Amino acid sequence: MLFLHAALVAVAAGRGSGDNPTDGFEKVELADGDFMVQSPYNVPESQRFRYRDGVRTFWVYKTDMPFNTAIHTNPRSEAMIRGHEYSSGVWQFEGDGYVPAGTSGASVMQIHTAGEGSAAHETVLMLHVYDGVLRFYNGAAVQRSIYDRWFQLNIVHDVAASTVAVYVDGRRSRAVHKASGAFLNSLCSTMTQQRLTDLAIIALESGLLDKIEYEDIIEEFISRNTKRMKLFKASVFAGTALRRRFGASVIPGESYYFKFGVYMQHQDQSSCMESRWANVTLYTKQ
8 A cells, every 4th residue: 555655646746737637527436347457368367467555567578479369469468447338428537657667669548449340449549658758659749758657647538529638647738639530640650652542532432332232342352262261251241141131221339448558569669568557547427
Protein backbone atom coordinates (compact mmCIF):
# COMPACT_ATOMS: atom_id res chain seq x y z
CA MET A 1 0.00 0.00 0.00
CA LEU A 2 2.94 2.34 0.56
CA PHE A 3 3.85 1.92 -3.11
CA LEU A 4 0.33 2.86 -4.21
CA HIS A 5 0.32 5.87 -1.85
CA ALA A 6 3.60 7.08 -3.36
CA ALA A 7 2.10 6.73 -6.83
CA LEU A 8 -0.91 8.83 -5.85
CA VAL A 9 1.28 11.56 -4.36
CA ALA A 10 3.46 11.65 -7.48
CA VAL A 11 0.43 11.93 -9.78
CA ALA A 12 -1.14 14.69 -7.68
CA ALA A 13 2.09 16.68 -7.73
CA GLY A 14 2.29 16.53 -11.51
CA ARG A 15 -1.28 17.50 -12.34
CA GLY A 16 -2.04 20.71 -14.11
CA SER A 17 -4.56 23.33 -13.14
CA GLY A 18 -7.04 22.47 -15.90
CA ASP A 19 -10.65 21.44 -15.46
CA ASN A 20 -11.45 18.01 -14.07
CA PRO A 21 -12.29 15.89 -17.14
CA THR A 22 -14.60 13.67 -15.05
CA ASP A 23 -16.98 16.53 -14.13
CA GLY A 24 -20.52 15.60 -15.15
CA PHE A 25 -19.69 11.90 -15.53
CA GLU A 26 -21.00 8.98 -13.50
CA LYS A 27 -18.47 6.49 -12.15
CA VAL A 28 -18.77 2.89 -13.33
CA GLU A 29 -18.14 0.30 -10.63
CA LEU A 30 -15.42 -2.16 -11.66
CA ALA A 31 -14.59 -5.51 -10.08
CA ASP A 32 -11.29 -7.38 -10.31
CA GLY A 33 -13.00 -9.89 -12.61
CA ASP A 34 -13.69 -7.13 -15.15
CA PHE A 35 -9.98 -7.00 -16.03
CA MET A 36 -9.13 -9.84 -18.42
CA VAL A 37 -5.38 -10.21 -18.93
CA GLN A 38 -4.01 -11.22 -22.33
CA SER A 39 -0.39 -12.39 -22.26
CA PRO A 40 1.86 -14.74 -24.30
CA TYR A 41 0.23 -18.16 -24.49
CA ASN A 42 3.39 -20.19 -23.91
CA VAL A 43 4.37 -18.79 -20.50
CA PRO A 44 2.41 -18.51 -17.23
CA GLU A 45 0.52 -15.24 -16.86
CA SER A 46 2.52 -14.51 -13.69
CA GLN A 47 5.69 -14.22 -15.81
CA ARG A 48 4.26 -11.27 -17.78
CA PHE A 49 1.75 -9.70 -15.36
CA ARG A 50 1.65 -8.84 -11.66
CA TYR A 51 -1.08 -7.26 -9.52
CA ARG A 52 0.26 -6.10 -6.19
CA ASP A 53 -0.73 -3.34 -3.74
CA GLY A 54 -3.22 -1.89 -6.22
CA VAL A 55 -0.72 -1.66 -9.09
CA ARG A 56 -1.00 -3.75 -12.27
CA THR A 57 2.38 -4.30 -13.94
CA PHE A 58 2.59 -5.57 -17.52
CA TRP A 59 5.74 -6.53 -19.43
CA VAL A 60 6.66 -8.44 -22.59
CA TYR A 61 9.81 -9.26 -24.50
CA LYS A 62 10.36 -8.59 -28.17
CA THR A 63 10.68 -12.32 -28.85
CA ASP A 64 7.48 -13.35 -27.02
CA MET A 65 4.62 -15.23 -28.64
CA PRO A 66 1.05 -13.90 -29.23
CA PHE A 67 -1.59 -14.33 -26.54
CA ASN A 68 -3.14 -17.34 -28.29
CA THR A 69 -2.40 -19.75 -31.13
CA ALA A 70 -5.31 -18.66 -33.33
CA ILE A 71 -3.85 -15.27 -34.24
CA HIS A 72 -0.46 -13.95 -35.29
CA THR A 73 -0.35 -10.56 -33.61
CA ASN A 74 2.65 -9.05 -31.87
CA PRO A 75 3.50 -9.87 -28.24
CA ARG A 76 1.32 -8.25 -25.61
CA SER A 77 0.57 -8.17 -21.92
CA GLU A 78 -2.65 -6.19 -21.58
CA ALA A 79 -5.86 -6.00 -19.61
CA MET A 80 -9.13 -5.79 -21.48
CA ILE A 81 -11.96 -4.19 -19.48
CA ARG A 82 -14.77 -6.61 -20.22
CA GLY A 83 -18.44 -6.47 -19.40
CA HIS A 84 -18.47 -2.72 -20.05
CA GLU A 85 -18.52 -2.56 -23.84
CA TYR A 86 -20.46 0.41 -25.16
CA SER A 87 -21.97 1.62 -28.43
CA SER A 88 -23.44 5.00 -27.46
CA GLY A 89 -22.98 7.89 -25.07
CA VAL A 90 -19.71 9.38 -23.81
CA TRP A 91 -17.27 7.08 -22.04
CA GLN A 92 -14.09 7.90 -20.19
CA PHE A 93 -11.06 5.90 -19.11
CA GLU A 94 -8.99 7.17 -16.20
CA GLY A 95 -5.83 5.63 -14.81
CA ASP A 96 -2.48 6.45 -13.26
CA GLY A 97 0.26 5.16 -15.54
CA TYR A 98 4.01 4.65 -15.32
CA VAL A 99 6.40 3.75 -18.14
CA PRO A 100 9.98 2.89 -17.11
CA ALA A 101 12.87 4.30 -19.12
CA GLY A 102 13.89 2.07 -22.00
CA THR A 103 10.40 0.97 -23.04
CA SER A 104 9.84 1.86 -26.69
CA GLY A 105 7.74 0.71 -29.63
CA ALA A 106 4.73 -0.29 -27.55
CA SER A 107 1.08 0.68 -27.25
CA VAL A 108 0.13 1.32 -23.63
CA MET A 109 -3.56 2.14 -24.07
CA GLN A 110 -6.24 1.39 -26.69
CA ILE A 111 -9.88 1.93 -27.51
CA HIS A 112 -10.75 -1.23 -29.41
CA THR A 113 -13.77 -2.17 -31.48
CA ALA A 114 -15.76 -5.20 -30.38
CA GLY A 115 -17.39 -6.07 -33.70
CA GLU A 116 -17.15 -9.26 -35.71
CA GLY A 117 -14.83 -10.09 -38.58
CA SER A 118 -12.42 -7.35 -39.61
CA ALA A 119 -14.08 -4.86 -37.25
CA ALA A 120 -12.87 -6.92 -34.30
CA HIS A 121 -9.27 -5.98 -35.18
CA GLU A 122 -9.71 -2.20 -35.49
CA THR A 123 -8.92 0.53 -33.01
CA VAL A 124 -10.37 3.96 -32.43
CA LEU A 125 -7.30 5.09 -30.50
CA MET A 126 -3.87 3.76 -29.61
CA LEU A 127 -1.29 5.58 -27.51
CA HIS A 128 2.25 4.48 -28.31
CA VAL A 129 5.49 5.14 -26.47
CA TYR A 130 8.60 5.82 -28.54
CA ASP A 131 11.81 6.84 -26.76
CA GLY A 132 10.00 8.50 -23.88
CA VAL A 133 7.33 10.27 -25.97
CA LEU A 134 3.65 9.34 -25.72
CA ARG A 135 2.07 9.59 -29.19
CA PHE A 136 -1.20 9.14 -31.06
CA TYR A 137 -0.28 5.91 -32.82
CA ASN A 138 3.17 6.73 -34.26
CA GLY A 139 2.23 10.33 -35.06
CA ALA A 140 1.51 13.48 -33.04
CA ALA A 141 3.08 13.77 -29.60
CA VAL A 142 0.70 13.77 -26.62
CA GLN A 143 3.35 14.03 -23.89
CA ARG A 144 7.08 14.38 -24.49
CA SER A 145 8.45 13.31 -21.11
CA ILE A 146 6.69 10.15 -19.99
CA TYR A 147 9.51 8.01 -18.56
CA ASP A 148 10.01 7.16 -14.89
CA ARG A 149 7.13 9.16 -13.43
CA TRP A 150 3.50 8.58 -12.55
CA PHE A 151 1.02 10.44 -14.74
CA GLN A 152 -2.77 10.57 -14.82
CA LEU A 153 -4.33 9.64 -18.15
CA ASN A 154 -7.93 10.42 -19.10
CA ILE A 155 -9.42 9.35 -22.44
CA VAL A 156 -12.87 10.68 -23.39
CA HIS A 157 -14.68 8.94 -26.27
CA ASP A 158 -17.85 10.59 -27.57
CA VAL A 159 -19.45 7.92 -29.75
CA ALA A 160 -22.06 10.13 -31.44
CA ALA A 161 -19.56 12.88 -32.25
CA SER A 162 -16.85 10.33 -33.22
CA THR A 163 -14.24 12.21 -31.19
CA VAL A 164 -11.56 11.19 -28.73
CA ALA A 165 -9.93 13.65 -26.33
CA VAL A 166 -6.80 12.85 -24.31
CA TYR A 167 -5.80 14.45 -21.01
CA VAL A 168 -2.43 13.96 -19.31
CA ASP A 169 -2.20 15.18 -15.71
CA GLY A 170 -5.43 17.13 -16.18
CA ARG A 171 -4.20 18.99 -19.25
CA ARG A 172 -6.07 18.40 -22.47
CA SER A 173 -3.94 17.43 -25.42
CA ARG A 174 -3.94 19.85 -28.33
CA ALA A 175 -5.08 17.07 -30.63
CA VAL A 176 -8.69 15.89 -30.52
CA HIS A 177 -9.06 13.08 -33.00
CA LYS A 178 -12.06 12.04 -34.96
CA ALA A 179 -12.51 8.44 -33.90
CA SER A 180 -12.20 7.18 -37.47
CA GLY A 181 -9.42 9.62 -38.28
CA ALA A 182 -6.99 8.25 -35.71
CA PHE A 183 -7.24 4.82 -37.25
CA LEU A 184 -6.84 6.31 -40.73
CA ASN A 185 -3.67 8.10 -39.62
CA SER A 186 -2.27 4.73 -38.61
CA LEU A 187 -3.20 3.24 -41.97
CA CYS A 188 -1.61 6.12 -43.85
CA SER A 189 1.72 5.41 -42.19
CA THR A 190 1.78 1.80 -43.38
CA MET A 191 -0.20 1.66 -46.65
CA THR A 192 1.13 2.31 -50.12
CA GLN A 193 -0.20 5.32 -52.02
CA GLN A 194 -1.88 3.00 -54.53
CA ARG A 195 -3.87 1.25 -51.82
CA LEU A 196 -4.94 4.55 -50.29
CA THR A 197 -6.05 5.73 -53.74
CA ASP A 198 -8.05 2.54 -54.22
CA LEU A 199 -9.76 3.05 -50.86
CA ALA A 200 -10.60 6.64 -51.77
CA ILE A 201 -12.23 5.48 -55.02
CA ILE A 202 -14.26 2.90 -53.11
CA ALA A 203 -15.47 5.61 -50.72
CA LEU A 204 -16.43 7.93 -53.58
CA GLU A 205 -18.25 5.19 -55.48
CA SER A 206 -19.94 3.65 -52.45
CA GLY A 207 -23.28 3.56 -54.27
CA LEU A 208 -21.92 0.99 -56.70
CA LEU A 209 -20.87 -1.31 -53.87
CA ASP A 210 -24.49 -1.90 -52.90
CA LYS A 211 -25.09 -3.43 -56.34
CA ILE A 212 -22.13 -5.82 -56.25
CA GLU A 213 -22.59 -9.45 -55.20
CA TYR A 214 -19.23 -9.50 -53.47
CA GLU A 215 -19.61 -13.06 -52.13
CA ASP A 216 -19.51 -14.32 -55.73
CA ILE A 217 -16.31 -12.36 -56.35
CA ILE A 218 -14.71 -13.71 -53.17
CA GLU A 219 -15.69 -17.27 -53.99
CA GLU A 220 -14.30 -16.89 -57.52
CA PHE A 221 -11.02 -15.54 -56.14
CA ILE A 222 -10.70 -18.42 -53.66
CA SER A 223 -11.64 -21.11 -56.18
CA ARG A 224 -8.64 -20.27 -58.38
CA ASN A 225 -6.12 -21.40 -55.77
CA THR A 226 -6.08 -24.73 -53.92
CA LYS A 227 -4.45 -23.30 -50.81
CA ARG A 228 -7.04 -20.53 -50.62
CA MET A 229 -9.81 -23.09 -50.92
CA LYS A 230 -8.49 -25.08 -47.97
CA LEU A 231 -8.00 -22.01 -45.79
CA PHE A 232 -11.06 -19.91 -46.56
CA LYS A 233 -13.79 -21.66 -48.47
CA ALA A 234 -15.70 -23.07 -45.50
CA SER A 235 -15.83 -19.73 -43.70
CA VAL A 236 -16.85 -17.86 -46.86
CA PHE A 237 -19.68 -20.29 -47.59
CA ALA A 238 -20.84 -19.97 -43.98
CA GLY A 239 -20.84 -16.18 -44.25
CA THR A 240 -22.76 -16.34 -47.54
CA ALA A 241 -25.38 -18.61 -46.01
CA LEU A 242 -25.88 -16.25 -43.07
CA ARG A 243 -26.23 -13.26 -45.35
CA ARG A 244 -28.79 -15.01 -47.55
CA ARG A 245 -30.72 -16.10 -44.48
CA PHE A 246 -30.83 -12.78 -42.63
CA GLY A 247 -30.55 -10.30 -45.51
CA ALA A 248 -27.88 -7.92 -46.77
CA SER A 249 -28.86 -5.10 -44.44
CA VAL A 250 -28.05 -7.04 -41.26
CA ILE A 251 -24.69 -5.75 -40.04
CA PRO A 252 -23.42 -6.40 -36.50
CA GLY A 253 -23.56 -3.25 -34.39
CA GLU A 254 -20.19 -1.71 -33.54
CA SER A 255 -19.20 -1.43 -29.91
CA TYR A 256 -16.02 -0.48 -28.07
CA TYR A 257 -13.93 -1.33 -25.04
CA PHE A 258 -10.76 -0.10 -23.32
CA LYS A 259 -7.42 -1.92 -23.03
CA PHE A 260 -4.18 -0.98 -21.29
CA GLY A 261 -0.78 -2.55 -20.67
CA VAL A 262 1.89 -3.12 -23.34
CA TYR A 263 1.42 -4.29 -26.93
CA MET A 264 4.49 -4.35 -29.17
CA GLN A 265 4.30 -2.26 -32.35
CA HIS A 266 6.15 -2.56 -35.66
CA GLN A 267 9.03 -0.13 -35.23
CA ASP A 268 11.63 1.06 -32.71
CA GLN A 269 10.85 -1.74 -30.26
CA SER A 270 12.93 -2.20 -27.15
CA SER A 271 13.92 -5.70 -26.08
CA CYS A 272 11.58 -5.44 -23.08
CA MET A 273 8.45 -3.26 -22.81
CA GLU A 274 6.70 -2.43 -19.54
CA SER A 275 3.94 -0.25 -18.12
CA ARG A 276 2.29 -0.02 -14.70
CA TRP A 277 -1.24 1.09 -13.89
CA ALA A 278 -3.15 2.03 -10.75
CA ASN A 279 -6.60 3.47 -9.97
CA VAL A 280 -8.09 2.46 -13.32
CA THR A 281 -11.67 3.72 -13.48
CA LEU A 282 -14.41 4.13 -16.07
CA TYR A 283 -16.93 6.96 -16.24
CA THR A 284 -19.90 7.52 -18.51
CA LYS A 285 -22.67 9.94 -19.37
CA GLN A 286 -25.48 9.66 -21.88
